[in-house]
Amino acid sequence: MNERLSSQRFLALPFGLWSVLFIVLPLFFVLWNGVKDVDGGFTLVHLQTVLQWEYLKALGLSVELALISTFICLVLAYPLCLILRERKESRGLLVFLLFLLPLWMNSLLTTMAWQTILEKHGLINMFLQSLGLSEVHIINTPLAIIIGMVYNFLPYMVLPLYVALNRIDNSIIEAARDLGANHYQTLRRVLLPLSMPGIVSGSTMVFIPALTTFVISALLGGNKVLLVGNIIEQEFTAAYDWQLGSALSMVLMVFIILNILLEAFTDNGEKSRQARKGRA
């Protein structure tokens, strides 16, 4: 490497300091708060508290709702991206912008608008009443939270999926058709495996915010449905039990690390497959 360019390396120094101070150190503060007792000694009491039924129930419900929302996002986004992929030549940009624009509306306000749509005397029930049908009870149930999650996080699924599906060469699909595969077989044997990185990346991008949200559950669950995010938020802003809040955050960090590993493995698998293909 050239002498006068290698001296540029010191330019990365500020970031080194920055990342230690504002990326690594804060996480240690969480770990430290999760395992310290009143006098500053080491204790596992808070982590044991997390194992109480009340918290495990909230954690289980959070995982369940996040998984369901992720699955619904995937099922909604996949056909959508397939359709968008076909139209990338004509009007593609217009349709794509149409799906990105809602992101620019503040998510707190749109979630609140869902309240107006779903609540007891809300728009859906007004509509049903005018048809002479009976009311549906959606607000303050897990279903309302799932609707809110799907609404808020659907774009996170659409973007990576769209990119992954767009990358697939049309000739591969045509080859599958020529060799006699029907629609379903092409989807299962060609499109699904080739878009797997997009599926995994979109799923992790939906799962983590869905698992950790406290806003959607507070607005659409009406404090009747408690998720992990709500409990952490309350420990820090209302109950002032920072140790318990930190311990719960540590549990969330485990999920985040698992997600990162999952994504890294799919990425690596993809790379080694490509490398093998290159050699052959």
Add this chain to the structure above:
Amino acid sequence: MMQKVKNLYLGVIVAFLYAPIVVLIAQSFNASRYRGQWTGFTWEWYEKLVESEEILNAFSNTLTIGVTSAVLATLLALITALGMRQMGRQSRMFMRGLANIPLLNADIVTGISLMLLFLGLGLRLGYDTILLAHIVISLPYAMLCILPQVLSMDNVWYEAARDLGATPLQAFRKVILPELTPGIVAAFLLSFAMSADDFIVTYFTKGAGIETLTTEIYAELKLGVHPEMYALSTLFFCGVLVFAVLLMLNYKVITRYRQAEKRGQAR
């Protein structure tokens, strides 16, 4: 037949995405203070918007924090990327992983971890802590915009400028900077969007007595959001809409121009 099903599907998804937005826009013209009951059309909230001190205050905080944090995040991303260019593959990978932590982490964990850090360092939560936190969350996005451009840049031009007698600073300003401008602009815009749209991290690092637009909305949610807020977000959404339409038209003009050019070359 198949085409109809596809169009119907697109229509249903678009309806799902825009339903709450239509509701919000309708509420900004609703004479009633309360959502869920329509009592007539009014421009009142748009007129009151310019008088509402709380909203204007929160708006100016969002704006100044957004611009300052975006400038600083972009600068930091730029010099870091230039430094990383001269590193080996391994240390580059390590730095990238480090920079991506706030992006992969859940916002609530980032928020409380920064809050614990600031309080642990003895800082008072307020404007400055929000600013620092926003640089933390937008830095990965700024890096994502700038780093690929910096890494794919050819050293030859910089070398040539230096050989012709330019000082490092001159060579940077005249050669490197113009080449990186698109990435820098993208980094700034994305960082600003991240900062302006953030609620969770701001909520935990803001302390009492200061609000940004998002935390102001959250505070109002319990007692009912001021309809002026709907007016503001409707205006903002219309602004984005106009921008998108201009982008579309621009894109069409460019494609048509390119096609014409191609035809000209073919002849």
